[in-house]
Amino acid sequence: MSYQSVFQPGLFAGQVVVVTGGGSGIGRCIAHELAALGAHVVLIGRQVAKLHDVAGEIVAQGGRVSFHPCDIRQEEAVKTTIAAIVVAQGRIDGLVNNAGGQYITPxxxxxxxxxxAVINTNLTGGFLMARECYLQAMQDKGGSIVNIVADMWGSMPSMGHSGAARAGMVSFTETAAAEWAKSGVRVNAVAPGYIASSGMDHYPPEAGPMLREMRNTVPLGRFGTESETSAAVVFLLSKAANFISGSTLRVDGARPQVRMGWPMQRPDDQALQREAIKPFDGFHLSQAPKVLQS
Structure with missing residues (x-):
């Protein structure tokens, strides 16, 4: 099997797209889809073994890929890594700022x-990656940047550090879109809601019941898939979005619209299979998080 993208084959042929946090979860899925659509994908992450494994998966599907271990929180490391990519590939057409992480605590x-630590990972690191891609590759040739944020609309209780960082990244996205438009650079964000990704397995076991229950707070009545998040990223990177910049595209099943006192009615099993809302999962290597299998 191969990635079953809804987008046109060869959409990114000849392009080089950098994906941070590409060694697992949503980043891995995005990397696979971009490679399946013809891009040379450059994986960035801290764990070489994970990057190596995902690169091997992409090569096995006939894709083009390379990887660079890098701690995006370290300014000099980011500068050096982007310089190495430009030397090796000659260009950077797109950046997906996907790397991030947080922990549960009041x-x-x-x-x-x-x-x-959370601010540096989710905000400062994304800024450094975007700035260096702009300065070293996009300022004279243009490009597209997509920042992955989160469902932090109206607060993130028990993850206040992440909420602050993600809100900051939305503001950075809007500012960069305004300042870098002169260079032909578009900057947007994607805000995933409750996505069934391996990232769920990073939380402690006692969080399991809460994680499994989260889909019941979503009007569409289910978790999102990694592929649904990736499709939003691919659209924003594509030429179909050439007049979209400074925007944040939510992928969350309308979860932020839930209001206390409103008796939410979720779709039943039959409704969940209707074409307009049934899950899309084009990632041939997708696996449900362990916490959702129990």
Missing amino acids: LEAISAKGWE
């Missing part, structure tokens, strides 16, 4: 060190 229990 605000009063977050230390300064913990706060900084």
Whole structure:
């Protein structure tokens, strides 16, 4: 099998797209789809073994891929990594700022060190990657940047550090779209809601019941798939979105629209199979998170 994208084959032929956090989860899925559509995908992450494995998967499907281990929180490492990519590939047409992470804890229990770690991963690292791609590759040739944020609309209780970082990234997206338009660079964001991804398995076991229950707070009555998130990213990177910049595309099944006191009615099993809302999963290597299998 191969990736079953809804987009035109060869859509990104000849293009080089960098995907941070490409060694697992949503980033892995995005990398596979971009490679299936003809892009040379450059995987970025901290764990070489994961990058190596995903690169092997893409090569086995006939895709073009390379990888560079990098801690995106380190400014000099980011500068060096982007320079190496430009030397090796000659260009960078797209950047998907997907790398991120957080942990569950109330605000009063977050230390300064913990706060900084999450801010640096989810905001500062994305800024550094975008800035260097712009300066070293896109300023003279144009390009497209997609920042992955989160469903932080109206707050993120127990993940206040991540909510602050993601909100900051939305603001950065809007500012960069305005400032870099002169160079022919578009900057957008994708905000995934509750997506059934391997990232769910990074939370402690006691979070399992809460994670499994989250789909019941979504008007569409289910979790989203990695492929549905990837499709939003691919659209924003594509020429079909050439007049879209500074926007944040939500992929969340209308979850932020839920209001206390409103008796939400979720689709039944029959309705969930209707074409307009049934899950799309084009990723041939997709696996449900372990926490959702129990």
